[in-house]
Structure formats: C-alpha cells, structure tokens
Amino acid sequence: MKVAGLFAGIGGLERGLAAAGHEPSLLCEIWEPARAVLAARMPDVPCKRDVRELRSLPRETELLTGGFPCQDLSQAGRTAGIGGARSGLVGEIFRLLDRRRVPWVVLENVSFMLQLDKGSGMRTLVEAFEELGYRWAYRVVNSLSFLPQRRERVLFVATTTEVDPASVVLTDEAEPALASTDLNARAHGFYWTEGVRGLGWAPDSIPTLKNGSTVGIASPPAILLPSGDVITPDVRDAERLQGFPENWTSPAEEVSRTSIRWSLVGNAVTVPVAKWLGSRLARPGVYELGRDCELPLNGRWPKAARFDGRRRHAVHINAYPKWEKRSSLTTFLRYDGKPLSVRATRGFLLRTERAKLRFADGFQDRLREHLARMELHANSSNGNFAVAAE
Known part of the structure; x- marks a missing residue:
C-alpha cells in the first residue's frame, strides 16, 4: 500500500512497513532533528513540516499512519488526556479523514493511554472512527517479541474495507521465553x-x-x-x-x-514491530472468535479489543505476536x-x-x-x- 506517515519521527513505523513491502509516499514531521534524519535516510519521500498545514493527503494514499505525540498521554507526562495541546493533534487525522476516507489507518501510542482518565482518550478515538464508518482492532505489543528491549505500545488498526482489522493485529501469538534473574550469568x-x-x-x-x-x-x-x-x-x-x-540518527x-x-530513539516506533504489522497488513490471518470477551464495566480498556461493526469486544491475547531468537x-x-x-x-x-x-x-x-x-x-x-x- 501507499503510505502517508504523520508524526513520522525518525521513520521507525514507515521503515518497518517498507520492509514488509509498503511504500511511503508522504511524511510529516515538525521537529528539526527528526526532519534531518528523515531527509538523510528517506531523501526520496516528500516531508511536510506541520500536519496542521496539510490540506489533504495524496490521492494514492491507501494507509495513513500516525505515531501521534504521546506527551499528554504518557504516565510520565502531564496526563492532560487526548485533548492536550500536543496529543490533541490526533484531531488533525480526523480532519484529513473527513476529506477522504483512507482505506486503512494505523496509530501507535503508549499503553498508559488505555488507563488514563478511565480510558477517555481511547474512548474518544474509537467513537470518532466508528462515526466515520471504520471497524477497528487494537493490541498492546511488546518489543521484547523481537529485540532485548521491554517496550509496550498500543497498535491501533482501523479499516473501511471488507478485511477484518482483527485479522491483522489479533491473530499472531507466541509464548515468550522470558529470562529469569541471574546476576552471575546475565546482564x-x-x-x-x-x-x-x-x-x-x-x-x-x-x-x-x-x-x-x-x-x-x-x-x-x-x-x-x-x-x-x-x-x-x-x-x-x-x-x-x-x-x-547504528548511526541512523547521526544526521540530527x-x-x-x-x-x-537519545530523544529521537526513545520516541521512535520499534522497527521489527512495524515490519510484523506490515506483513499482516499484506497477508491477514484468521481471527479466532473464541478470543472474544466482555469489555470491562469500569471504563478502562483491556490490552486488546476490537469492533466488528456492531459491537465492541475485549480480546484475550498476550503482548507477544512473535518470539524471535536472539x-x-x-x-x-x-x-x-x-x-x-x-x-x-x-x-x-x-x-x-x-x-x-x-x-x-x-x-x-x-x-x-x-x-x-x-x-x-x-x-x-x-x-x-x-x-x-x-
């Protein structure tokens, strides 16, 4: 698919998707150090500066991605919720989708957004997508599936196509071989x-x-x-x-x-996670309906859920889609x-x-x-x- 990457950072999401066969056709990033990295590493892809000045997406766009700013959603931030001045920029995604319904959307953010203010940020997201006619599915994915870094992030997938988004993000599950503490043998x-x-x-x-x-x-x-x-x-x-x-960020x-x-690396999407997601976007699996559960009544969101066009479901699945040897x-x-x-x-x-x-x-x-x-x-x-x- 042709990809438009908003809030692109240093291109982790786009690089991973490209490794799975998808083609970035537009990037958007406002922070100058990140723009310097994108200019050096993805020189053939146009990069707009401010999403607020982007009038519309390229006509060929089939997949819109956004690792939208997480400062207001992060446990370490001001916890201002999705309406915060920076995280509120996710509203620009809906402005662009109002102009044209892109078939696929992928968003990434910190897992704390599921708990923040009893899940109001996530509720705002899903309600907006449902109003636009999208079905959606999301899951917390741990980068430890692929690399020796424990990093949980929410991957949210929405589509207007006939493909079930759950078949993209909620089909793969592996049993992690987690190491135990041993000061003499392991770092x-x-x-x-x-x-x-x-x-x-x-x-x-x-x-x-x-x-x-x-x-x-x-x-x-x-x-x-x-x-x-x-x-x-x-x-x-x-x-x-x-x-x-190594040295991917040196142009900064x-x-x-x-x-x-360090800020650029810490803000980035883990590339192998994006590659796995991209491979499932290209070749969806088969979702097992037996994973469906009732959504909790306390307003907080589970670590995985989906909307089938009529009803929302919690999903029983872990945070490890793969377990790569390392x-x-x-x-x-x-x-x-x-x-x-x-x-x-x-x-x-x-x-x-x-x-x-x-x-x-x-x-x-x-x-x-x-x-x-x-x-x-x-x-x-x-x-x-x-x-x-x-």
Whole structure:
C-alpha cells in the first residue's frame, strides 16, 4: 500500500512497513532533528513540516499512519488526556479523514493511554472512527517479541474495507521465553533514575528506552553486566535496540546537540514491530472468535479489543505476536557503554536504601562494589592530576 506517515519521527513505523513491502509516499514531521534524519535516510519521500498545514493527503494514499505525540498521554507526562495541546493533534487525522476516507489507518501510542482518565482518550478515538464508518482492532505489543528491549505500545488498526482489522493485529501469538534473574550469568537493565517506587528491572534486556528531554538531556537506562560493571549503553546500541542500523540518527547532529539522539530513539516506533504489522497488513490471518470477551464495566480498556461493526469486544491475547531468537544482551551490545558515574550510582543506592522495594539478592552489593571502583578510579585520577600539576 501507499503510505502517508504523520508524526513520522525518525521513520521507525514507515521503515518497518517498507520492509514488509509498503511504500511511503508522504511524511510529516515538525521537529528539526527528526526532519534531518528523515531527509538523510528517506531523501526520496516528500516531508511536510506541520500536519496542521496539510490540506489533504495524496490521492494514492491507501494507509495513513500516525505515531501521534504521546506527551499528554504518557504516565510520565502531564496526563492532560487526548485533548492536550500536543496529543490533541490526533484531531488533525480526523480532519484529513473527513476529506477522504483512507482505506486503512494505523496509530501507535503508549499503553498508559488505555488507563488514563478511565480510558477517555481511547474512548474518544474509537467513537470518532466508528462515526466515520471504520471497524477497528487494537493490541498492546511488546518489543521484547523481537529485540532485548521491554517496550509496550498500543497498535491501533482501523479499516473501511471488507478485511477484518482483527485479522491483522489479533491473530499472531507466541509464548515468550522470558529470562529469569541471574546476576552471575546475565546482564540486567534497570533505571538508575528510579529506585524508590520502581526500578524497571529487565533480565537479559533493557527497560523501555525513554525520550529524555526535548532539550537533549539523555535518560538512558543502566545495565548491570555479569562482570559487576554498571554501564549506560552507547546510543548506537540504543538505535539497534529499536531495530535501526547504528548511526541512523547521526544526521540530527547537524542541527542539534549529540545527546538529542537519545530523544529521537526513545520516541521512535520499534522497527521489527512495524515490519510484523506490515506483513499482516499484506497477508491477514484468521481471527479466532473464541478470543472474544466482555469489555470491562469500569471504563478502562483491556490490552486488546476490537469492533466488528456492531459491537465492541475485549480480546484475550498476550503482548507477544512473535518470539524471535536472539543473542544474550551481553552479546548483543557492540559498544562498551559508559560506566555509571559516582554521582549517579551513589544517588541511586541512597534511594534504594530507603525504598520498600524488593531487590534481587546481591544487586545492591554489586552496585556498592561498582561505586567503590569508580571512587577509587576518580581518586587515582585526581592524584595523578595533582602530581602533574606540581
């Protein structure tokens, strides 16, 4: 299908769809660092700047995609709901669909939107699509299906065709081979910025890559290696953990600081997830009606649901459409990473010591050992500097 990609970011959704045979014919992205990446990596695809100035979609458009801004829907954001100034831009999608009903629509967003304000954002979405005559299906999909990153996102598929959207997003299901905690044998990802109420603990994988700040302050996770070293991954490995080739975001450095690449990677759609979805758009499966359940009455949305044109159904299915074979996280990482600093390690340990969380046996001890090594190295470096100065 011919694809128009709104809120394209660095093109993760479009790149994955293209790998499944679909062709991007239009991109739209307003953020200059992301535009620099798109210009370098997809130079033959026209890229409009502001969706609000887009009068209509190309006539050949068969699939409209949108990883619409999630700041107001994210648990980490202002939780202003879908009417928020940024997430409200999803209304531009409906403005364009009012002009012409595109046969297929794919939207992507954070899974917290299903819970936010008792699901009002999701309710707004589905009601708008139903009014336009679309059937829809959605599902929370975990990037861990394909890569060593635990990242849950909602994939929402709507269509006016005779094809059941459930046959696209709700047919594949795999049993995940989730790793158990073993500090001696596996690397473990966690968020060193947390430690009081949460940790983001991820055996043989990393927790969700975050977008950091819009001014380029990076927020990479930490990784405890079997050696006892604690690092933050190199941004090139972060790109690979999202399914991009390494240095995919390097063109952004021409218009912004290097650290902005972390925001670009954290905002992106995981490429293999989009490729899987694209393959099902090209070759739908067969939906099993036995998966249908009653929608909950509390207003919150389940992790998967569908609308068959008459009635909404919750769907019993997990977040793993596939389970790709993968190397260990230790082997996956190509670059050494950066040792977690004395300040960051000390602050994290202080938070864990006053937290009521349960940590893996030996985890805090290894952090203390890492801190001692880092302090020794810092003192040694300062001593060498003092001798050189004398």
